[in-house]
Amino acid sequence: MKIGFHTDAFNSAYWSFEKCLEWAQKNGVHHIECGLIDGVSWIHGLGYQPHVALYEDPVLLRHKMERYGVRFSQVDAAYPLSQADGPLRGVPYVMKSIAWAAQAGSPCVDTTDGLHEPAGMNHAEAMAMMKQSYRQILEVAEAHGIIVNIEPHGWFTTNPDAMAEMLAFSKSPYLRMNMDTGNTFIAGRDPVKFLRKFRRRVSHVHVKDVSESLAQKLRGQDTGIAVSQCALGGGVNGENIRKCLALLRDQGYGGVLSIECEGQGGPMIEESLKWLRGTLKELGIDEI
Numbered sequence: 581m582k583i584g585f586h587t588d589a590f591n592s593a594y595w596s597f598e599k600c601l602e603w604a605q606k607n608g609v610h611h612i613e614c615g616l617i618d619g620v621s622w623i624h625g626l627g628y629q630p631h632v633a634l635y636e637d638p639v640l641l642r643h644k645m646e647r648y649g650v651r652f653s654q655v656d657a658a659y660p661l662s663q664a665d666g667p668l669r670g671v672p673y674v675m676k677s678i679a680w681a682a683q684a685g686s687p688c689v690d691t692t693d694g695l696h697e698p699a700g701m702n703h704a705e706a707m708a709m710m711k712q713s714y715r716q717i718l719e720v721a722e723a724h725g726i727i728v729n730i731e732p733h734g735w736f737t738t739n740p741d742a743m744a745e746m747l748a749f750s751k752s753p754y755l756r757m758n759m760d761t762g763n764t765f766i767a768g769r770d771p772v773k774f775l776r777k778f779r780r781r782v783s784h785v786h787v788k789d790v791s792e793s794l795a796q797k798l799r800g801q802d803t804g805i806a807v808s809q810c811a812l813g814g815g816v817n818g819e820n821i822r823k824c825l826a827l828l829r830d831q832g833y834g835g836v837l838s839i840e841c842e843g844q845g846g847p848m849i850e851e852s853l854k855w856l857r858g859t860l861k862e863l864g865i866d867e868i
Contacts, residue, residue, distance in 0.1 A: 581828070581865055582836045583856060584611030584653045586786065587630035588807060589843035594628040601648040603846065607853060611653040611836045612645070613690075616677050631656075634676060638684035645685075652686035653836035654729065654758070654784050660694030661713050662706050662736055671713050674728075675720045682724035688784050689726055690758050691717070693734035693746075695803050706736070707745060714749045721754045727783050729758035732774065733804035738767035740777055747781055757781045761821050762788025762808050762840065768800035771820045772827065779831045785824075787856060788840040789815035808841045811848045813855035822859055829865050 587600045595603075597614060604612055615631035623629050632641065632655070645651055657677035659670035674691055681689050691714075698706050714728070721728045736742040747757060759782045764771040775782070790799075791810035795817075798805070808815060825837075839856060843849035860867055 581825075581834060581860065582611050582653070582868055583609055583839070583853070584613055584836045585609060585839040585849060585853075586656070587612065587614040589839065589841055589849045590630040590845070591807075593843060593845035594623075595630045595845070596627040597630050597632055598644075600630045601645060601650055604650045605648045607850065609853070610650055611838070612650050613652065613654045613656060613836075613838045615656040616680070618673050618676065634680050638680050642683070642685045652681070652684055653838055654688040654690050655681050655684070655686045656690045658690050658692040658731060658733065660734060661691060661710050662693035662698050662734065664698060664700065667709065667713055671716055674717050678717070678720050678724055678726045678728070681726050687727055688729050688756075688758070689721070690729050690731050690784070692731045692804075693736045695734050697735050703742075707742075710736075710746065711749045714746070714755065718750050718752045718754060722752060725754075727754050727756050729756050729784050731758040731763070731786070732760050732767070733763050735803055738764060738769060738803045740769070740774055743778065747778070756783040758784045758786060759824070760786040760788060760804075760840075761817060761824055762786065762790050763804040765790050765817045765820060766795070766798055766805050767803045771817070772823045775824050775827055779827060779833075782828070782833065782835070784835055785828065785833075785837050786840045787812060787821055787837045788817070789813065789821065789852075790817045791815045811841055811855065812839065812852035813859070814851070822863070825859060825865065826863055829863060834868070
């Protein structure tokens with residue numbers, strides 16, 4: 581399996597994307613994931629945000645990344661498509677991100693739903709709206725050869741029955757799932773059972789532990805967390821992650837394991853990287 585990380589690990593450190601590339605090179609990590617910004621942000625423009633804007637030329641950025649020995653595993657365009665403004669704002673954003681990703685060398689684009697039940701819509705109405713949205717998105721994805729992942733992060737996607745319904749929106753091989761060990765756990769689910777149900781549809785994985793204090797406060801009360809606030813193996817979700825890795829191994833998964841944790845400007849994500857590499861070795865999984 582391949583190891584990568586999401587640059588949101590360095591949000592609180594106010595790093596630039598290029599500084600994340602430097603960290604990846606220093607630590608022998610060759611895959612990276614970041615959020616996409618559709619427009620201009622002052623904090624990003626000043627170099628204090630570790631994500632990438634869609635106005636940046638994707639080919640020139642790909643060439644820069646190649647010089648660091650790093651490539652995209654996925655780009656994050658996870659505007660909540662279950663919200664009322666999902667078709668208005670989310671769909672154009674995701675479609676633009678797909679075309680950009682194809683030029684940047686990213687094989688996947690991440691999508692999701694909202695954290696809360698959408699106001700003014702029942703389940704069937706929200707599903708019908710999202711189905712139409714994904715049909716439009718997949719038309720562009722198929723044209724560019726880009727996988728569209730659905731991440732368990734919100735009201736519908738952390739419910740395994742609703743996730744199954746969403747993955748059935750289309751028979752396209754470009755509609756897949758981004759497993760997230762932390763979001764499924766914080767939503768009150770068993771990450772191992774969740775992964776077992778969808779393991780054949782997984783094309784990308786977020787590896788995220790959950791601190792004991794955060795679990796006590798939010799588990800079963802929320803559907804997703806941005807970062808874990810603890811290193812991998814340092815929380816209450818570590819054994820679930822280990823079992824998920826074994827399940828992925830047995831399934832023949834050879835994709836990216838993208839670390840998501842608070843980086844603390846380096847130390848915490850370095851601890852996570854050490855734990856993940858050690859755990860892969862214990863499980864007989866080669867890092868490629």
